Amino acid sequence: MLPRHARVVARLLERLPGVGERTAARYVLHLLSSEPALTTALARALEELHVRVRPCERCGNLAEVDPERVESPILCDICADPRRDGSLLCVVARVQDLSAIERSGAMRGRYFVLGKLVSPLEGVGPDDLPLERLRARIVEEGVREVIVATPPSVDGEATALLLARELAQTGAQVSRIASGVPHGSDLEFADQVTLGRAIAGRRTGGA
């Protein structure tokens, strides 16, 4: 049984994704048996997290902000980078997905973070998505292709269909990332839906 204040810290750590009672207690005991400087550094860094890291006002990605001189609008590194291809816009559900695509190095355009997916089960309808802001960006920035990179789930597909329809009038071409058998995986263990998509989305020419 941890002392009261250690339990207070543990219960807050339990709010992190995938952290249960045991893991939280392990974290607290590790901090207590380490140099106090580590805990203090973590406390101070957390105290400033929401002040220094803010949503990019153009795309929804995370942006570093100097609290001494907040610029307006707040722009992330990608939106501020003039070498990015402004005619290519990748729409993602979450910042995590944006980070994953950035790690692939396959996207040279900019992004738009929806923040959510249409989901009848969770009561999220088309009106809850920032479609107006997305359309305005496409028109203002002269975007020629919108790559919809929502996940290949029911909600992700529904959102992709909605976007294809809603963005038709902007004149931009709307494409969808490919869904199929992941690199390095074994066909034997791929599920039916994935295999069905891999076959339906087949390409000629051997690439």
Place this chain on the structure above:
Amino acid sequence: MLPRHARVVARLLERLPGVGERTAARYVLHLLSSEPALTTALARALEELHVRVRPCERCGNLAEVDPERVESPILCDICADPRRDGSLLCVVARVQDLSAIERSGAMRGRYFVLGKLVSPLEGVGPDDLPLERLRARIVEEGVREVIVATPPSVDGEATALLLARELAQTGAQVSRIASGVPHGSDLEFADQVTLGRAIAGRRTGGA
């Protein structure tokens, strides 16, 4: 790629046991997409962790301390509890092990946290263990039985042998927790050493 300050927080979180780059980034993104109040509460609670939670000066367990009025000596709940059996002392390597034994509810005595195990590989010798403090406690508190609950590893067994020898002159009986096949496990998957110990440590009488 996370903004600079988010990476600072992530790198500190990576110092927690079992937390890699991916998990740390996941924690940071979760905090950033949650109410700022959660991050602030966590920061403030961590800031006070080492102030409010201190080692018990008698046994090495963790003790809650009111920073406004620090008592001397600092005692943990177990050492301060008069209902505990003072004639029974359980020696453990770490606070985590003490917590695990407390959860079992099988120990009604008090504890002594060694803090380390003898380990020739890591250069920890008998002189690095707090044997003098342990012997003094046994004598002063009239301990009749010392239960050595170091882990059933090479270092844990070496430490148990050392304690049996070094505590012989105190007059207290020195016992060792049983090692064998864990409850609910399958004999088929138990390793050779565990099965060997289970057989060597067999008990008559069917219990």
